[in-house]
Amino acid sequence: MFSYYFKLGLNSLRRNPILTALMVLTLAVGVAASISTLTVLTAMMSDPIPEKSRNLLVPLIDNGPLEGYEAGKEQEQSRLPYRDAVTFLNSQQGIRRTAVYTVSGAIEPAQANLPVLDISGSATTADFFTMFEVPFLFGGAWRVEDDTAAANVVVISKNISEKLFGNDNPVGKRIRLFGLDYQVAGVTAVWRPSPRFVNVFNNQRGAYVGEEDVFIPFANAIATQKRHDGSTWCMGSKMGPGYQGLLDSECTWVQFWFEVTNAAERTAVHEYLRGFTAEQRKLGRYMRNNKDQVFDVMEWMAHLGVVSDDRKLSAWLAFGFLLLCLVNTVGLLLAKFSTRGAEVGVRRALGASRRQIFNQFFVETAVLGLAGGALGLILSFGGLWLLSQQSLQIAAVARIDWQMFFLTFALAVSASLIAGIWPTWRACTISPAAELKSQ
């Protein structure tokens, strides 16, 4: 019976190709708009490190000056001054800890014919690579002793490695970085968490674009007086001269992460922070007595507002648009079905039940919905392309996530089916006697 109804449906759709095309197109445009905006939104809101994101914690403590502070105000700065980062690194809290800040400069290739490489990377500790599950192509993280010794060792990205050494394994070789010699400890495979959550605050080009070129030990960067390339927050605090002045100051620029294994350890880290600031208050620091907080990865992304409001706005408007398309389709279907009263009258008079009429028309609606959905899916590739013209950020995430795609597709098709129920029901409630009489 189904295939018969299917054939009837196709026939009926073919009978009025312009109306059919209009309905399919309207549905498709609405579906495409919502699929493409939703794809971008969910990609941006997705968890960059799903297995671990609940166990990676950012501390948020407020060392701002008491002058100009209104009690209860939210913490403005989100990172640590150097000295507290060092204290936390040595704190034994959680199972691992790491400190990160952005360093940039140049690599001078040994071959004179290659241009100087303008690079940016992170100063961090050996635990970084384990904590954030950085994949390696060659070698691995530097040793913990290299952290203590502030050794000149470096982990470089696949991209940089290929520029300097082609496809060779460069582990153990030396490169000229920041005007000094560094020994290569490892080469990372492509590592592009989206968003770049580790030091997300510091990515000028946006949270979704680019990757780290190099990693050097935190202690080494400090010993060689590398300044943080990015915002350094010194609101209201005076600073001594030179690099030592920066290290001793209350300026915040170091991003810190703890790794724990369970909720109890998270509470322990939180307790540790409270204890730490209470202790420091006796020394005249942390006088704001603001809340000490910890955030896991997703809480942190939400706190920083990584996903721009424009993306959410677009998704909302796209759904408004889909709603309009659905109402439009309902109207057109209603129009289409209501011209077929005679057909229904004859079928009913010949013994078809209401249920059978309903099924027949519903199959027709379903064909329409599927066609609209399928065309919408194709159009949404165009929609994604259009959206990615808007910004590099979107371009970086606007890839097809098939799971997401089919979910929205199913949503769209079922929405159009629901939209078709009313006209279908109307069609099958036609009284055969009245219709036959008017023939």
Next chain:
Amino acid sequence: MEIRPIFSALMRNKMAPLLVAAQVAISLALLANALHIVKERTVMSSRQTGMVDEASTFLLDLRHLKAPPHEENIALQLRQTQLLAAIPGVLGATWTTQMPLTRSGSQSGITHSREVKPSVAASRYYSTDGFINTMGLKIIEGRDFKAEEIAIVNVETDTIQPATVIITRALANYLFPNEVSVVGKPIYWGQGADADSSTIVGVVERLQTTNAQRGVSAEYSAISPARISSPRSDFVIRVEAGQRDRIMAESEEVIRKSHAQPMIIRTESVEKHRAERYRNDNGLAWMLIAVSVLLMLITVSGIVGMTALWVSQRRKQIGVRRALGATQFDILRYFITENILITTLGIATGLLLAIGLNQLLVAKFELAKLPISYLTIGSVIFFLLGIVAAYAPARRAASISPALATRSV
């Protein structure tokens, strides 16, 4: 007019006209808000930076792989400034630490008294006496820096706060809301007893911050007279109209030759800074315009479809009316009036929806309140669209022959 019969005809079959009205309502709500957002974004992205000729201004950014020692660095900066200024066609070249719209730079907390809390964050430009001229900023009170006011700062050893400062009118208005003149007044960097102070010597009409953020704080900027030795030097260069691209290439060459040690040199036009700063806003605006056009097309198709349906359903009645003496114009008028009734209902609902949607957007996305004018424009658009869309099917209805009435009875 024969509104009553039209009305009672509509009441007999409520669903279809309600659907058309719903389409008009949703479209109007979306359109009014979309246009409002488009307008807001275009106004934002066309705000002035304060530079006199953006199209002829560019930034040259230089990074030393190994910074020269302090004195050599300062001397090099001076020499490079002179070399750049000597390029034919250059109207001005000045060393600076940051530029508007580049989205990276430093901020300082400023107050007008040591006791005031909290401080206001202002974008902090360090530059020299040529800055005002090169940028083409307009001084509305006081004067430019004098050469002797330029502090020479070694970041490794000094913590000097220059004695004078030039601020923007927006910042002056915020710090001293009740004063006519602010020249000669001190401002404080931070709070408390040990906060440094500088004396205002001039006020410029406008100088945007590096972020050019939303709102009035986009013009909270302060310029301090200093020359700082750092591994990185930026130069802002303004040239004669039409010469920019040539001079951008030439200036890179000049700078490359000015120093024997390796450097990374990059030039960027202010136009590029502007395009990148507002790329998202412009993108969103274009998307909304595209959506608005689609909205109208879909609504029109809905109205055409429904009217065409009613016409075909009532062919016989139209024939009878024509046979009984109704003119073609009467029939046309009937369908147009019917459509106006439906569109008006849609517009009325749409206005409420638009305001509701706007309040949602205001609450969630810091959007401004929807001005009445968008509601008016949107209403007029859909009113006219309704008439235009109904016209073609109504014409067809009017051309139905009176003979039809006699045929099928």
